[in-house]
Amino acid sequence: xxxxxxxxxxxxxxxxxxxxxxxxxxxxxxxxxxxxxxxxxxxxxxxxxxxxxxxxxxxxxxxxxxxxxxxxxxxxxxxxxxxxxxxxxxxxxxxxxxxxxxxxxxxxxxxxxxxxxxxxxxxxxxxxxxxxxxxxxxxxxxxxxxxxxxxxxxxxxxx
Numbered sequence: 001x002x003x004x005x006x007x008x009x010x011x012x013x014x015x016x017x018x019x020x021x022x023x024x025x026x027x028x029x030x031x032x033x034x035x036x037x038x039x040x041x042x043x044x045x046x047x048x049x050x051x052x053x054x055x056x057x058x059x060x061x062x063x064x065x066x067x068x069x070x071x072x073x074x075x076x077x078x079x080x081x082x083x084x085x086x087x088x089x090x091x092x093x094x095x096x097x098x099x100x101x102x103x104x105x106x107x108x109x110x111x112x113x114x115x116x117x118x119x120x121x122x123x124x125x126x127x128x129x130x131x132x133x134x135x136x137x138x139x140x141x142x143x144x145x146x147x148x149x150x151x152x153x154x155x156x157x158x159x
Contacts, residue, residue, distance in 0.1 A: 008065040008081050009091035012098060015058045019101040022051040026108040033115040 025048045032040035063073035071077040082092045 006065055006068055007085075007091075008062050008069060008071075008078060009085070009094065010065065011058045011061050012091065012094040015055070015062070015098055016094070016101065018051065018054045018058055019098065019105055022048070022055060023101065023105045023108060025051055026105055026112060030108060030112050030115065033112055033119070036119070 025044055029041060029044050029048065031037075032044070059075075062078070066077050066081055067073040069081060071081050078095055082088045082095060085091060
């Protein structure tokens, strides 16, 4: 990791690069999720983890610089630092852009989570059909008083 100066704004350019790289990975992940390309998704896992780790390391450097400047080392302290800084105009614009880029990445990640959940529900329904001959929702009470799937097909026996 590069060494930056003592200003909390010193890492913002690198943070911009890192969030853009992470956003590209998330967009590619979304394309793979939509096309159900499991191999493509798996291939992105390590790259995504590295990008997230880089973002965390850069944020940590910024937090350390905030602490050294006498501010609490958290995201919300950036606003207070910017208000007290002679670099405020340039740094404030870079900070606002970084926040906007982070919002975009967060939304793409949220949508990816929705796509993953939908795929998991589809997979579970297919498993239920294969195991029980029906999708869940056709539950009836069994002799023990517990709900049990009502089987409406043949069971697949393996082995």
